[in-house]
Amino acid sequence: MASTKMLEALNKQVQREFQSSYIYIGMESYFSEIGLDGFANFFHVQSLEERDHAYRLFNYINSVSGKVELETLEKPKCDYKSPLDALEVTLNHEKFITKSINELMDLAVLEKDHASISFLNWFVDEQVEEEESMDKIIKKLKLFKDDPRGLYMIDTELANRVFTPSTAE
Numbered sequence: 001m002a003s004t005k006m007l008e009a010l011n012k013q014v015q016r017e018f019q020s021s022y023i024y025i026g027m028e029s030y031f032s033e034i035g036l037d038g039f040a041n042f043f044h045v046q047s048l049e050e051r052d053h054a055y056r057l058f059n060y061i062n063s064v065s066g067k068v069e070l071e072t073l074e075k076p077k078c079d080y081k082s083p084l085d086a087l088e089v090t091l092n093h094e095k096f097i098t099k100s101i102n103e104l105m106d107l108a109v110l111e112k113d114h115a116s117i118s119f120l121n122w123f124v125d126e127q128v129e130e131e132e133s134m135d136k137i138i139k140k141l142k143l144f145k146d147d148p149r150g151l152y153m154i155d156t157e158l159a160n161r162v163f164t165p166s167t168a169e
């Protein structure tokens with residue numbers, strides 16, 4: 001059984017994961033409009049992953065006798081200055097989420113809540129992957145700068161991303 005404070009913090013993270021999902025649908029819309037379908041696919045899958053993260057938290061809260069309270073989501077941006085701008089916004093957002101997960105873990109450690117520590121370990125590892133994958137795309141975009149062939153190549157690569165529910169990993 002998690003403490004009330006822990007349940008409130010976990011609930012806030014549910015909100016943040018759903019917000020992340022919504023932000024990435026906004027990016028999908030931006031990339032679809034400018035004709036980069038591979039990037040659009042990448043953010044479509046990213047959005048599904050965030051929803052999966054939210055449900056992972058949702059199910060955990062229920063399993064420790066808590067109840068999820070949903071809040072209103074903020075309107076996401078659907079326009080960016082460039083693909084690089086969108087990816088940099090994404091990386092910064094993921095850094096914010098990493099900080100949020102680390103704070104949750106700090107609370108679980110402080111409260112000696114071993115079940116939540118074990119549960120949150122998956123998210124700690126996931127955030128390393130999240131930041132790494134965004135950083136790799138940013139590096140490629142900077143490398144190819146204004147070369148449209150480079151952008152096309154990255155777009156083709158990102159078209160291959162498929163969604164796998166985390167429970168199936």
Ligand code: OFO
Pocket residue numbers: 017020049050053093094097127130
């Ligand atoms: Fe849920 O990892 Fe991104 O936000």
